[in-house]
Amino acid sequence: MPGKMTTLFPPCPPMSSPTDCLHNIRVVLSHTSHPGNIGSTARAMKTMGLSRLYLVNPKEFPSEVATSLASSANDVLENAVVVDSVEKALAGTTLQVAMTARRRELVQPLHTPRQLVPELLGEAQQGGEIALLFGAETSGLTIDEVQQCNRLVTIPTNPDYSSLNLAQAVQVLTYELRASLLDDVSYLEEKRELADHDYVERFLVHLEETLIRINFLKPHAPKRLMPRLRRLFLRAQLEREEVDILRGVCRAAVEFDRKPLPGEDQRS
Structure with a gap:
């Protein structure tokens, strides 16, 4: 049931994947005024493999608007976890990261996400708990909230227009975390069924016969046409389906009964 008062998630199971350590990282939104930003944050988190969301005194939650914008990250x-103070949201963490765009009177070093992520992941991989703290949409984090954190992070933006939506800021930081662990997108690639050697050889024989039949290849003076075509098709690493298409073209070329085009010399 959303909104119950608690501060602990189940302990992280043993890590078997490079991204398992992300379970040790919680996103904390403080005093969020628009429920849509909560939903969009949930979506941003799930796309990067994070699942632990803490809400400090949200103005409206649960909310149909939040559910709608979560886009299946329900x-x-x-x-x-809904709590009534930042202290409770940060309980049990070893690294607390405040997202801030202004230095104010703070003396801690200010990092970019890319600079800070290696330390955060190293701590998470050792079993440490990390909190990423984001403030209210209009005013950001208060001085008191920032002072409860031991790391500061800011997102480099266009100095002439540095307005980032709350969920966008969450997306940037969580993306940097995931990309540092696993930037392989090969799982999105289509699995190709390459044509084997014999399959390609039969096609090349078919192609040569076709070129002779349509009088494109002169058997008595072949020059280097077929070796060049062989090199072309071998370099292409044809799939079986592509070979089938090309052989279909060869069959159609041989069977084609060519009619003169309008205006073409009928005697040619």
């Missing part, structure tokens, strides 16, 4: 919302 599980993140349903497991969100």
Whole structure:
């Protein structure tokens, strides 16, 4: 049930994947005024493999607007932890990261996400708990909230227009975390069924016969046409389906009964 008062998630299971350590990282939104930003944050988190959302005194939650903008990241919302203070949201963490765009009177070093991520992941991989703290949409984090954190992070933006939506800021930081662990997108590539050697050889024989039949290749003076075509098709690493298409073209070329085009010399 969303909104129940608690501060602990189940302990992280043993890590078997490079991204398992992301379970040790929680996203904390403080005093969020628009429920849509909560939903969009849940979506941003889930796309990068994070699932632990803490909400400090949200103005409206649960919310149909949040659910709508979560876009199927409902599980993140349903497991969100609602607390009444930043202290409770940060309880048990070893690294607390405040997202801020202004230095104010703070003396801690200010990092970019890319600079800070290696330390955060190293701590998470050792079993440490990390909190990423984001403030209210209009005013950001208060001085008191920032001073409860031991790391500061800011997102480099266009100095002439540095306005980032709350969920966008969450997306940037969580993306840097995931990309540092696993930037392989090969799982999105289509699995190709390459044509084997014999399959390609039969096509090349078929192609040569076709070129002779349509009088494109002169058997008595072949020059280097077929070796060049062989090199072309071998370099292409043809798929079986592509070979089938090309052989279909060869069959059609041989069977084609060519009619003169309008205006073409009928005697040619």
